[in-house]
Amino acid sequence: MLIDSHCHLDHFEEPERTAVIARAVAAGVGQMVTIGTSMAQSRQAIAMAEAAANVWACVGVHPDHAGTEGPVPAAETIAAMTAHPRVIGIGETGLDYFHDTVAPEVQAANFTAHIRAAQMTGLPLAIHARAADEDMAAMLEAAYAAAPFSFLLHCFSSGPELAARALAIGGYVSFSGIVTFPKSDALRAIARDIPPGRLLVETDSPYLAPVPLRGRRNEPANTVHTAKVLAVLHGMSEAAMADLTSANFRRLFAKAA
Known part of the structure; x- marks a missing residue:
């Protein structure tokens, strides 16, 4: 079984969302994580995880949304949301200088609050x-160095x-599907060199549909195409890659185990 470690199910309206989840299961993607990008949207992610036994949630504020709902949330506020049993992680959060929509110092303050929440909650x-x-x-x-915490660089393209x-x-x-793109040779070289025990797979759907589905709206079922490329890069079968990345997911997101 594959696990889509990062998707945005809020981009799919009901009843389509139910069909999207069903197609994922039919394709062999048994679980998925829907991701928070703002505090309000994080509450929606929790509701979606409550409604489907194979959907988990992360809560947090994307760097492009930092400060847009008011002051950067306190670490304690973020941590309090993780008490919900369907919340298994914090984010997505971080730094994005590409879009240049939020000042770097605001992004840094937002990211720091999320790091503190991770340190507080584990x-x-x-x-x-x-x-x-x-x-x-x-x-x-x-x-x-100040206080260890666990983390995942999602949709790696750095x-x-x-x-x-x-x-x-x-x-x-x-x-994500980026690793399947024809011009992603440098990224595939990085993916090949990631230790197998630290490797996960995702869609970041509805964005970044993998080859052979470029140009279409992405969804969790398409995790299989990215996992196939990772399997080739690591010289293992698709089934072995599914087992590997799912085991890594459960180790990192231990609350989902």
């Missing part, structure tokens, strides 16, 4: 990092240095 962070490799690595290393520095402090790395 739950892992789902991290968004785009065009911010050096600042991301430096913040992770400094925070980890460079090898960030991957190496994250792995050095116990991080996990997840790949």
Whole structure:
């Protein structure tokens, strides 16, 4: 069984959401995690996880949304939301300098609050990092040195240095459909070098549909296409890759085990 470690089910309206989940199960994707991008949307993610036994939730504020609902949430506020039994992680949060919609200092304050919440609760962070490799690595290393925490670099599309520095402090790395794109040779080289025990797979749906579905709306069932490429890169069968990434998921997101 595969697990889609990062998707956005709130982009699918009912009753379609039920059909999307059913198609995932039929494709061999038995569980999925729907991700919070704002405090209000995180509450929606919890409700979706309550409604489906094979859906989990993460809660948090995306860097592009930092400060848009008012002040950056306190770590204690984020941590309190994780008491819900269907919440298994914190995020997505992090740094995004590509879109340039939120000031870097606001993003950093938001990210710091989420790191503190992870340190307080022991739950892992789902991290968004785009065009911010050096600042991301430096913040992770400094925070980890102060108080260790677990984390996942989701939808990895950064460079090898960030991957190496994250792995050095116990991080996990997840790949989306980007790793299947024809021009993603450099990313495939990074994916090939990730230690098998730190590797996860995701869709980030409804975005980033993998080959052979480019241009279509993505959904959790399509995890199988990304996992197939990762299996080739690591020289194992698709079934072995499913078992590996699912075991890694349960180790990282231990609350879901």
